[in-house]
Amino acid sequence: MSTERLVQVSNLQVVACGEDGNEVPIVKDVSFSIQRGEVLALIGESGSGKTTIALTLLGYARRGCRIAGGHVGVGGTDVLTASPAALRDLRDLRGRRVAYVAQSASASFNPALRIIDQVIEGVCVRRLMSRKDARTKAVRLFRALALPSPDTIGERYPHQVSGGQLQRLMAAMALMSDPEVVVFDEPTTALDVTTQIEVLRAFKRAIEEFHISAVYVSHDLAVVAQIADHVMVLRNGEIQEEGALEQIIEAPAHPYTRSLMAAAEPSCRLTEADADQALKQPPLLEISDLVAGYGEHDRAGMPAVRVLDDINLTLRRGTTLGVIGESGSGKSTLAYVIAGLLAPAKGDIRFVGKPLPGTHAKRDRDLYRRIQLVFQSADKVLNPAQDVGTILARPLRLFERCAPNEVPARIARLLDLVKLPASIARRRPAELSGGQKQRVNLARALAADPELIICDEVTSALDSVVGAAILDLLVELRHELNMSYLFISHDLSTVRSICDDIVVLFKGQKVDACNRSALFSQPRHPYTSLLIDSVPEMRANWLEETTLRAKA
CATH class of the missing domain: 3.40.50.300 (P-loop containing nucleotide triphosphate hydrolases)
Known part of the structure; x- marks a missing residue:
């Protein structure tokens, strides 16, 4: 040089x-x-x-x-x-x-x-x-x-x-x-x-x-x-x-x-007691033979672009189900289907044992409240013209979670839950850091008192310190509020650290499923093994070594 x-x-x-x-x-x-x-x-x-x-x-x-x-x-x-x-x-x-x-x-x-x-x-x-x-x-x-x-x-x-x-x-x-x-x-x-x-x-x-x-x-x-x-x-x-x-x-x-x-460094944020308790929980969300996609449907009702093909999964109450896969594998499409933003072309979805209507138009307000979606980019979903207090007050009023005179106190409680000071309520999103905005994004979902929160790549754009804090917060809220999560990510280490069960998607199909302990301890599907091998290690020359292995 x-x-x-x-x-x-x-x-x-x-x-x-x-x-x-x-x-x-x-x-x-x-x-x-x-x-x-x-x-x-x-x-x-x-x-x-x-x-x-x-x-x-x-x-x-x-x-x-x-x-x-x-x-x-x-x-x-x-x-x-x-x-x-x-x-x-x-x-x-x-x-x-x-x-x-x-x-x-x-x-x-x-x-x-x-x-x-x-x-x-x-x-x-x-x-x-x-x-x-x-x-x-x-x-x-x-x-x-x-x-x-x-x-x-x-x-x-x-x-x-x-x-x-x-x-x-x-x-x-x-x-x-x-x-x-x-x-x-x-x-x-x-x-x-x-x-x-x-x-x-x-x-x-x-x-x-x-x-x-x-x-x-x-x-x-x-x-x-x-x-x-x-x-x-x-x-x-x-x-x-x-x-x-x-x-x-x-x-x-x-x-x-x-x-x-x-x-x-990847670390497990769940205890053995969490794992034992998770196995005893009844199903909260059950999906069978799900097909979903985009574009005009043919005579058989199939979309022009099929993104998800025959997906089956179960999320137990009070647990976290991780869904991983590369870009285009269908992770976000799955989130949109569960949240009612995209109607499935085929399949059965049950929530707390009852059929879940495919779109928001067919769901009542209470069902809308019980399933909340937290998007990847808080910048795109928090109204830049409103302060945090106004943003959090909206779901409280929409879903009638408290009396009008109790709204300020509930906002303060929500901010405390996500480890933010009450003074944040007076700020607008542009005045907050990336981690603070994501916490507000999560607080807005919590304001509805949901039973299931779908987290779609909520830490992927955050630095490791802030991302780790968000993961710790999710686990803490799960214990405190008996929350259930569908956690969507492309980061295997993140999924392993907070999820009880893991589903792997590849090109719209479920190619693997296991509990957290089996992910690294048992032989897995070749694509799962590829994901595991693709997580960078904190040492020089790792990239060159993986390149040589790929050519071998």
Whole structure:
């Protein structure tokens, strides 16, 4: 590796405008350097300043924030100097010399345009190459990133490719201008484990082939261990520890780094007593021969796109049933069917021994109350125009869970249940962290006094510390309220830690089912074994070893 310092950051200060109008420091005196061809990982929990620091390499601060001091140099360009010449350099820097790969590729692509047109747009607008040469280069990048049908995949629209493929296509877009530095901002966080492995392999191959320097933002130490050379641990905008990857993983010096590693380690949150008690519980939800999908139905009543095919499962009262599988396996479709958002094409669903109507229109208000769905992204389901108190008051009033004069006290109780202070009720969602918003999302479901809560990927977008806290909270509420959960996830470790029973879906079919203790102790279906083998281990070279095993 070259010893040339490509990126030099010193004494970086970033401030944000607080509620009272005064500026609050969110990045405090941060300094680091990146050598040419080196990958620096920025890790830490939500709000630690990872993305804020990474974006300063593009001379950018989010709305409400300001780069208040320090020096940011990229390849000899002073990014923060405000002279006219520096501004011209900054326009040349962004998207050309420093590229950005966002966490959510699906939110970054225009659904109305073909992929190839979006991938080559930047270099064509800048007149860096002709449209013909740009298309040729894009196909070469598609091939380097191990995308299927590299010659034709660009002719598709974003919705016609998988999430993992779209994430790699976004990386191709970033690499079109031969950038010196690429910022990867949590690019695999929301991907299932098997897709994550493919994307990590593709990123690592591209970094090595094109000799890219990179900043890799993540909260997942196991992922970082597969791609980084150097690691910087952040908390509240300050560096807690930095060093070579091996040193951080094998001999972390700072207590906070050790706490991050402890949060990432899979652990069982249920006791043997929980397991014994679960076996004695009667069925709460029973599904038999379920078929569901989308599009027009044929004469036999079958949908044009069949997503779930002959699904059978049982969820016992007071227990947690985990449903795992990769993207497209039908997990969320199953949640929508149970919640009444999608009518099944065939099959029988029984709730507390009685038939469960297929749609909300056929369910009464009480049945609507008894089954609640908590979505993956709280940002998309919490009304940004309302404060938390108003959001929580709505189900209390809709389902008549208390007298009107008791609503404030019930809101305070709900916030206490999810370990939030009563003062949160006066805030709007935009003023909360990711973990706080997910707790409010859960509190809203609890406001209905449900018997079953369907948790659809509720921790997949959260950092390991916050995600672990949410899992602990779910287990605590289960004990306190005798709650039942259908827990949908692509993360095998998460499912194993809180679920009594586990169902594995693959391409819409149930391919495996077992209790938690049998998951690792007995031979399983080949796809289940693949999921187990795809969970990254917190050590260097694990990715290379799995790649060699896959080829063997």
